[in-house]
Amino acid sequence: MSSLVIRQISSSLFNSIRSRSNISLANMSTKTKFETLSITVPKPFVYNVELNRPDKLNAFNGTMWHEIGQCFKELHTDPDCRVVILSGSGKLFTAGLDFKAAIENSQEWGDVEDVGRKAKILYKHITAYQNSMSSLELCHKPVLAAVHSACIGAGTSLITAADMRYCTKDAWFQVKEIILGMAADVGVLQRLPKIIGSDSLARELCYTARKMDAAEALSSGLVSKVYEDKESMMKGVLEIAEDIAAKSPIAIQGTKRAMVYSRDHSVQEGLEQIALYNQLMLQSEDFTNGVVALATKQSDITFAKL
Missing domain, CATH: 1.10.12.10 (Lyase 2-enoyl-coa Hydratase, Chain  A, domain 2)
Structure with missing residues (x-):
């Protein structure tokens, strides 16, 4: 094929695709308005999903569990979204479970005496929370987690469902559920060993609930890069997301x-x-x-x- 023919085909394809791409930031938004999440579009085809309960340290309540699943379900089919950045507002990424909200939710099964019927209610809640975490993985758009400061409990499960993870140098990670007298049940036990490639280290983190700092997270492969602060991290992750969105x-x-x-x-x-x-x-x-x-x-x- 001659270079002239290639250029003619190329020009025709480019013009056709540009005309149908119709890149417009004004039209880029999720259909749902969320209470616990803030959705912005910093670059064409790049969405930033921000955990947005800063007064509660972005702790997971029932609404946030539901909205994370709903948000990524929508982004999965949104043609204006090609890459998602997951970040947190306020002082830290997330403090994990909102215990006050969890206690309030437990009232649904608290008056049920029969263990079989109570178990059925709990199973419904556990699987709903699992589906919320898995929505990041089931979304066909790459999800880049950007973690600053603390990422605790459910937050660690959340980021293990992302495609890539980045953090600030003051970040730390903790699988905390063992301290609460329970086994983590929303994904970290299943995904963390495969991410870091060390069953021994994953078990140590999950059995002891010790904190993993940014340096260890980098050396173990949990994160791809450590940034000086949140500002530089968001700038760097956005550049990576923009590069992916252009593909x-x-x-x-x-x-x-x-x-x-x-x-x-x-x-x-x-x-x-x-x-x-x-x-x-x-x-x-x-x-x-x-x-x-x-x-x-x-x-x-x-x-x-x-």
Whole structure:
């Protein structure tokens, strides 16, 4: 194929995609207004989901549990969202469970005497909270957790469901549930060992409830980078998110789906899954567009919404 033909195809594709991309910050918002979350769009296709109960140290109450799941369910299908940054407002990322709210919620099953019926109510709540945490993983958009100061209990479960994690140098992490006389039940026991790659260290953290500081989090692989402060962290994570958002959404979302699937399946099963996915997606305009851009050394490529 001559360079002239490639350029003509490239120009046609770029113009077509730009016309249908219709990038507009004014139209970028979730459908729901949340009480415990603040949603902003700092860059095109990049959403910042901020835990927003600063007066309660961003502790998890029933509303926040529900809203996290609802928010990521909406972002999963939002064509204006390609990458999500997860951060926290106020003094720290999150103090974990809101104990006052938890005690109030326990009144639902407190008057039920039969253990079988009480167990059914508790199972409903536990699985609902699990689904809230898993919504980050089930959302096909990459989720980048940006942690400052403390990340305790449920917060640690939350960030282990994210794709990547970053933190400030004063950050620390704690799987605290063992101190409460319970086993953590919303994801950290299942995901943390696979993230850090050390079953021994994961068990130590979960059995002792000791704090892991930023330096250890970096060396163990829990976080990708440690920043000086929250301002520099948000700036750095936003740059990473912006870079990801500029890539083909078909390629990025397909990559996330394959990596999540392959983590819990054999290599051969993972290969079969990506083969089935790519037998369709290699026919997309994103692949043609990417190949042409690479061949013509185009750097200003713009991909259509998905």
